[in-house]
Amino acid sequence: MKGTDLKRAANETTLEHVVRVTQTVIGGWTTSLTASEDPRRQAIGLALENAHLGAPGDRGKDTRVNNKLILLAIETNDPVIYALALSQCGDLDQASGPWQALSWEHWASIDPDNAVPWLGIAAEAASSGDRPAGRRSCSRHGLHGVTIR
Numbered sequence: 598m599k600g601t602d603l604k605r606a607a608n609e610t611t612l613e614h615v616v617r618v619t620q621t622v623i624g625g626w627t628t629s630l631t632a633s634e635d636p637r638r639q640a641i642g643l644a645l646e647n648a649h650l651g652a653p654g655d656r657g658k659d660t661r662v663n664n665k666l667i668l669l670a671i672e673t674n675d676p677v678i679y680a681l682a683l684s685q686c687g688d689l690d691q692a693s694g695p696w697q698a699l700s701w702e703h704w705a706s707i708d709p710d711n712a713v714p715w716l717g718i719a720a721e722a723a724s725s726g727d728r729p730a731g732r733r734s735c736s737r738h739g740l741h742g743v744t745i746r
Contacts, residue, residue, distance in 0.1 A: 640669055640678040647685055667695045676708035683717075 605614040623645065630642025643666040663685060670682035683704060686696045701717035708714060 636669055636673045636675060637677055640666060640675075640681050643669070644681050644685060664695050667698060671698055674707055676704065676711065679704050679707060680711075680713070 603618060605611070609617070627642050627646050630638045630645065633639055633642070643662050646662045666678075666682045666685060670679045679699070683699055683701075686699060701714045701721060704714035705711075705718060
């Protein structure tokens with residue numbers, strides 16, 4: 598994009614202008630990353646496809662991009678890709694379709710020294726009323742001062 602294409606049109610909002618101007622660059626990054634042989638780069642490209650300013654925020658979770666990301670997380674068993682997939686999911690309690698294949702417990706099993714999945718397990722336990730399980734999950738990482746309500 599060059600010259601006058603970079604200028605904001607009179608009928609364009611600031612957000613529309615930013616989306617239009619950056620779309621080409623973001624599209625290039627997404628294409629390059631998802632075509633990579635490296636599974637982590639592929640995962641980043643898929644997440645980027647969801648995250649850019651032009652991505653509709655209210656679309657359903659059961660999309661081609663998300664399904665590919667979930668499959669990549671499951672196939673590679675890579676904790677980084679798994680964390681990225683979970684971050685795209687939102688609330689696991691509300692998950693449906695392919696998202697149900699992801700769990701805090703599995704993330705904790707492939708990345709046991711990471712406190713984040715253990716806190717997710719504790720939060721799930723607390724929301725279901727299982728306070729002892731929540732406390733056990735927190736104590737796994739020395740988080741004894743965390744209150745499970």
